[in-house]
Amino acid sequence: MRPVDDSPIVRDDKTLVLAHDHGLEHGPKQFSGVEERLDPREVFEMATHDAVTALAVGKGLAETYYPSYEDDVNLLAKLNGSSDLWMGDPYSPQNWSVDYAAELGADAIGYTIYPGINREPDSFEDFRPVQEAARDHDLPVAMWSYPRGQAVKDHRTRDIIAYAARLGLELGADFTKVKYPRSKEAMAHAVDAAADNRVLLSGGSKTSDRDFLELVADCMDVGVSGLAVGRNVWQREDPYDILDKLDSVVFDGAAADDVL
Numbered sequence: 001m002r003p004v005d006d007s008p009i010v011r012d013d014k015t016l017v018l019a020h021d022h023g024l025e026h027g028p029k030q031f032s033g034v035e036e037r038l039d040p041r042e043v044f045e046m047a048t049h050d051a052v053t054a055l056a057v058g059k060g061l062a063e064t065y066y067p068s069y070e071d072d073v074n075l076l077a078k079l080n081g082s083s084d085l086w087m088g089d090p091y092s093p094q095n096w097s098v099d100y101a102a103e104l105g106a107d108a109i110g111y112t113i114y115p116g117i118n119r120e121p122d123s124f125e126d127f128r129p130v131q132e133a134a135r136d137h138d139l140p141v142a143m144w145s146y147p148r149g150q151a152v153k154d155h156r157t158r159d160i161i162a163y164a165a166r167l168g169l170e171l172g173a174d175f176t177k178v179k180y181p182r183s184k185e186a187m188a189h190a191v192d193a194a195a196d197n198r199v200l201l202s203g204g205s206k207t208s209d210r211d212f213l214e215l216v217a218d219c220m221d222v223g224v225s226g227l228a229v230g231r232n233v234w235q236r237e238d239p240y241d242i243l244d245k246l247d248s249v250v251f252d253g254a255a256a257d258d259v260l
């Protein structure tokens, strides 16, 4: 049995990860208009909502805030990350270990791979001990699979996203988080390419309730296992309202029109 089979981050075979690594990945500009959420407690509170099966944060947030929430929130420990101040070839260095994440009470491990970058061989090698240590600790692994680099002219094509999804299976992840490949049919192809690996939709920048919920419903319809979403929840004026709606769409199979 794989650790994902009885993981607390899976509810009724679905997963909703609230992603909150943006302070590292994008910086405080992402909190423009919702400055109160620069206080991570605001987002840890959101993660206590029933719809959220895990909160993805990096080391510093996990160390500082998770101890107050460990009874109410499942921790997805995002082990690597990079700032958007770096202008070179993308590369996401690891900044904490699986052992330390497990010590802090992690329920799952998250790791970004940028297939196609010049340092792809390094990042595949970096991922190997992470994946194997996660197996030792019985922790499922979610791979953020974001093709980038010189050969990737358009990182959201049908073929590229299917390849991104497949790489999660090939490298031993349990979940693979991919960007939306612009059509429902292309997402269905990515789900097929991933076989038994669970595909998660990456939320993307904030859109209207209707656009976002229709996108999520379309993806659930073609076999996506859920989503890992940040800005489309915590940048909203009322994040609890969209979480209520996501609860119905992701876990009950509701259509966007049913909840709007």
Ligand code: FBP
Pocket: 019, 020, 021, 022, 025, 026, 144, 146, 202, 203, 204, 205, 228, 229, 230, 231, 232
């Ligand atoms: P969003 O739902 O806000 O898009 O977050 C998902 C995520 O993968 C975050 O975990 C990460 O910080 C961010 O997107 C990376 O986005 P990008 O690849 O566009 O920098």
